[in-house]
Amino acid sequence: MEERTLQRLYYDRQLRVPGWGPHGQEILAHSTVLVVGVGGLGCPVLAALVRSGVGRLIFCDPDTVEASNLPRQSLFSVADVGLSKVQAAALVLAGSNPWIDLEPVAERVTAANVRALVEQADLVVDGSDNFSTKFLLHDACRSAGKPFVMASLYQWEAQVNSFDFRRSEPGCWRCLYQVAPEDGCVGVCAQVGVVGALAGLAGNFQALTALRLLLGLETATGCSTWVVNALDPSPRRLKWKPDPACACARGKGDWRWLEALTATSLREQAPWNLVAPVDRQVVIDLREPQEILPHEWAWFEAIGSRVIHARWSQWHASQPNWDPSTTYLLVCAHGLRSLAAVRTLPPSIRGLSLTGGIAELKDMIEGRT
Amino acid sequence: MGGLLVTLKVRYFGQLQNEAGCSGETLETQATNVAELWRELAARHGFTLEAKLIKAAQDDEFCDWEAPLASAEVVFMPPVAGG
Numbered sequence: 001m002e003e004r005t006l007q008r009l010y011y012d013r014q015l016r017v018p019g020w021g022p023h024g025q026e027i028l029a030h031s032t033v034l035v036v037g038v039g040g041l042g043c044p045v046l047a048a049l050v051r052s053g054v055g056r057l058i059f060c061d062p063d064t065v066e067a068s069n070l071p072r073q074s075l076f077s078v079a080d081v082g083l084s085k086v087q088a089a090a091l092v093l094a095g096s097n098p099w100i101d102l103e104p105v106a107e108r109v110t111a112a113n114v115r116a117l118v119e120q121a122d123l124v125v126d127g128s129d130n131f132s133t134k135f136l137l138h139d140a141c142r143s144a145g146k147p148f149v150m151a152s153l154y155q156w157e158a159q160v161n162s163f164d165f166r167r168s169e170p171g172c173w174r175c176l177y178q179v180a181p182e183d184g185c186v187g188v189c190a191q192v193g194v195v196g197a198l199a200g201l202a203g204n205f206q207a208l209t210a211l212r213l214l215l216g217l218e219t220a221t222g223c224s225t226w227v228v229n230a231l232d233p234s235p236r237r238l239k240w241k242p243d244p245a246c247a248c249a250r251g252k253g254d255w256r257w258l259e260a261l262t263a264t265s266l267r268e269q270a271p272w273n274l275v276a277p278v279d280r281q282v283v284i285d286l287r288e289p290q291e292i293l294p295h296e297w298a299w300f301e302a303i304g305s306r307v308i309h310a311r312w313s314q315w316h317a318s319q320p321n322w323d324p325s326t327t328y329l330l331v332c333a334h335g336l337r338s339l340a341a342v343r344t345l346p347p348s349i350r351g352l353s354l355t356g357g358i359a360e361l362k363d364m365i366e367g368r369t
Numbered sequence: 370m371g372g373l374l375v376t377l378k379v380r381y382f383g384q385l386q387n388e389a390g391c392s393g394e395t396l397e398t399q400a401t402n403v404a405e406l407w408r409e410l411a412a413r414h415g416f417t418l419e420a421k422l423i424k425a426a427q428d429d430e431f432c433d434w435e436a437p438l439a440s441a442e443v444v445f446m447p448p449v450a451g452g
């Protein structure tokens with residue numbers, strides 16, 4: 001079949017939908033969407049936006065596919081375990097729609113690159129798994145005046161928020177949470193668990209919201225959170241009013257917060273090569289027992305570090321006996337729990353969080369990055 | 370405390386649901402505002418999350434902790450971050 005005919009037939013059913021049509025298809029073809037996190041949320045979001053015909057998709061994730069991702073991360077197969085998530089996703093997505101541009105970015109979104117990424121996009125979708133990234137993206141979208149669709153998962157529960165920062169009226173997530181909750185404060189998926197089918201529901205909810213915003217069909221106004229608990233599945237929409245004291249009331253376009261953030265986040269997070277090897281260094285592994293593989297501790301022992309196990313789920317109840325003459329390197333799977341734990345250390349104790357966690361260290365040791 | 374005894378519904382989300390062992394309950398309370406109600410429930414269920422993390426809503430709108438109890442249902446929702 002001729003390529004042009006094939007392409008017209010591909011989009012046929014959605015071209016018939018009121019509110020979409022050839023005009024909507026044209027808008028989508030000229031849109032760029034940034035998707036941050038190719039996990040439980042990012043997979044269904046990408047699958048839906050790619051097949052909808054969004055012209056350009058930039059998607060970021062520094063991680064590799066793990067077996068425990070597969071029940072909810074529908075773009076990956078068992079054979080992808082160990083491969084780069086964005087590369088594996090790009091292969092599948094290219095097969096599902098060859099007429100769009102895919103830009104995989106195998107990087108974590110940080111204060112250093114967030115502005116450049118967000119400014120390229122017409123809309124940003126958050127599929128990250130931690131508060132720091134979510135707030136960073138939210139604040140960047142607010143400064144850049146870009147619509148932002150956010151979601152988070154917890155066991156059977158999903159929360160979805162969207163903000164159309166193209167509009168001039170005030171109202172944002174900071175009106176509700178002036179200060180971002182600390183990472184790890186309400187558990188991470190590796191610890192509390194998550195239901196795969198729920199990720200599909202929330203991710204598709206995000207994709208639909210993104211399409212409404214791009215096509216100019218959004219009718220919801222004001223700030224609200226959708227909360228769905230699959231054990232009791234009547235969704236709730238909880239609203240809030242703009243806070244006149246919030247930065248959003250003073251207009252957009254201000255990026256000074258980002259410069260301040262770059263300065264502080266660099267101090268708190270230790271790249272592995274700045275910390276090891278260090279004499280008298282003690283490594284604290286915060287992971288749950290089932291996450292730990294025996295050979296991982298040998299990496300630290302090989303450079304003369306002692307490893308102790310203090311699981312994050314019991315961190316507030318029992319901590320190690322601190323020694324002020326020791327440097328502590330806190331580690332977990334991806335560096336979220338360790339960053340949260342570093343912030344709870346007594347002031348006299350020198351502790352650092354291993355950025356990227358065991359996952360990134362493993363990639364370095366095995367020569368993948 | 371010390372207000373009149375009122376009957377209302379409480380709805381829990383996230384970790385609160387695990388700790389309370391239910392998604393919601395109907396109860397009688399003498400609490401007059403959201404903060405008093407929270408303290409009463411936290412003591413009963415042994416909630417471990419700090420109050421400053423939790424958002425409370427009445428009539429599907431988030432409200433201050435000092436807001437008087439004015440609706441038939443109060444929602445308590447912690448933030449979640451999984452992805």
Ligand SMILES: [Zn+2]
Nearest residue numbers: 172175246248
């Ligand atoms: Zn605001």
